[in-house]
Amino acid sequence: MQMEKRRLIILHHCPGLTIKALQNLLMKDPTLERLYTMKPSDIASYFTTTQKQAQSIYHHIHNNNVSQLLSIYKEQSILPLTIWDKDYPALLKEIYDPPVVLYTKGNQHLLKTRMLGIVGARLMSTYGNHSLNKLIPPLVKEKFTIVSGLAKGVDISAHQLTMEMGGNTIAVLGSGFFQIYPKEHLSYAEKIASCHLLLSEYPPYTPPTRWNFPQRNRIISGLSEGVIIIEAKEKSGSLITADQAMEQGREVFAVPGSILSETSKGTNALIQQGAKLVISHHDILEELCSREMIKINK
Numbered sequence: 454m455q456m457e458k459r460r461l462i463i464l465h466h467c468p469g470l471t472i473k474a475l476q477n478l479l480m481k482d483p484t485l486e487r488l489y490t491m492k493p494s495d496i497a498s499y500f501t502t503t504q505k506q507a508q509s510i511y512h513h514i515h516n517n518n519v520s521q522l523l524s525i526y527k528e529q530s531i532l533p534l535t536i537w538d539k540d541y542p543a544l545l546k547e548i549y550d551p552p553v554v555l556y557t558k559g560n561q562h563l564l565k566t567r568m569l570g571i572v573g574a575r576l577m578s579t580y581g582n583h584s585l586n587k588l589i590p591p592l593v594k595e596k597f598t599i600v601s602g603l604a605k606g607v608d609i610s611a612h613q614l615t616m617e618m619g620g621n622t623i624a625v626l627g628s629g630f631f632q633i634y635p636k637e638h639l640s641y642a643e644k645i646a647s648c649h650l651l652l653s654e655y656p657p658y659t660p661p662t663r664w665n666f667p668q669r670n671r672i673i674s675g676l677s678e679g680v681i682i683i684e685a686k687e688k689s690g691s692l693i694t695a696d697q698a699m700e701q702g703r704e705v706f707a708v709p710g711s712i713l714s715e716t717s718k719g720t721n722a723l724i725q726q727g728a729k730l731v732i733s734h735h736d737i738l739e740e741l742c743s744r745e746m747i748k749i750n751k
Contacts, residue, residue: 458535459519460485465554466522466656467513469506472668475553477501489514530646531630531657532557540564548675548701552654558630559650563621566598569737570673570698572691573607573683574716581684581716584708585610588681591734593620600625600677602669603638603645607683607691612641616649623650625673627666629659670694671701678741679704681731685719692719695728704740706731 464475464485478500482488488496488510497507526533534541534555542564545551557564569592573581589599589611599615601608603624615622624645628634630653633642645651654672655665670693674680680698682705685691695705705728710717724730729740 457484457486458533458537459523460489460514461535461537462533462554463514463517463519463522464488464510466517467510469509472550472553474500474502474506476550479553526556526657529630529657530558532561534561542676544568544678545672545675548671550671551675552672554654556630556653556655556657557650558646558652559648560621561650563598563623563650564676566621567596568598568600568623568677570600570677570680570694571607571611571683572601572604572670572673572680572694573611574685574689574691575604575606575608576716577606577610577684578714578716580710580714581607581708582610584683585614588708588731588734588737589614589620590618592737593618595734595738598623600673602627602666602673603633603642604666605635605638609638609641611683612645616644621649623652623676625669625676626651626653626655627669628661629653629655629657631657632660634661666690667693671697674698674701674703677703678744679706679737681706681708681737682720682723682728683708684710684714684716685723686715687718687722689719692723695723704729704737704744706737706740708732 493507493511496510497504534557536551536553593615598621599611600623601611612622612624633639674694674697680694682691682695698705707720707723707728708731709724710720
């Protein structure tokens with residue numbers, strides 16, 4: 454493994470180092486070579502960080518063994534993928550704030566397939582389940598890989614149904630691989646890792662926090678050509694994913710629902726705001742086809 458990649462991975466494990474700070478380090482020192490020769494005071498001055506953060510970075514990069522870390526990951530079949538690697542997903546690299554390191558476990562080839570995100574309510578209704586059963590089988594038949602977040606409700610059901618239909622699925626985590634959340638989905642995570650793909654921007658020992666999940670959502674949308682919202686309340690994490698998808702220039706698809714249902718308020722509002730109303734997989738395919746034609750004509 455090239456030296457730049459090893460430096461980035463060890464730095465990526467530095468406690469308290471935000472994505473923005475890490476991107477700033479890379480912008481000023483793309484190979485991270487200069488960083489490794491600096492004293493804490495130099496780091497603080499050159500990279501515009503606090504003395505405390507500079508001291509933490511210095512201590513971390515000079516007192517951690519990247520070879521030992523990578524050996525542990527190799528034993529667990531975890532493969533880090535940096536933004537410099539040729540296998541880094543092209544669509545994800547286009548977003549405003551792509552993860553500089555992705556940790557993968559499973560079939561990395563799925564990152565080269567056509568992907569669609571599916572997210573929705575954790576308290577999925579019978580209607581939401583019927584919607585998944587109507588949409589996923591034909592999308593699997595069209596060879597789309599289904600991307601979701603392993604959460605309760607719509608997410609885990611989307612993973613399950615895709616696997617049952619013989620399709621491929623990617624689970625994007627809001628924690629590290631050694632801290633699967635929710636814990637009751639550990640068996641699903643293991644199955645996805647063995648036959649499909651687990652993905653996280655968080656180092657494997659990272660516990661889940663409430664801030665990780667909105668951050669995680671941008672990866673679900675960033676990997677995908679479009680995101681399908683099955684059910685969502687008026688204030689929902691799924692709507693955050695939809696907002697990020699729109700900011701990233703991705704298609705947003707929403708399944709309409711009853712005006713009497715709390716879990717349809719979010720999806721109905723998305724449709725009012727311009728999301729594509731979806732009543733069958735044909736609506737999704739037609740929109741993606743039209744988008745592709747516009748690109749070609751440009």
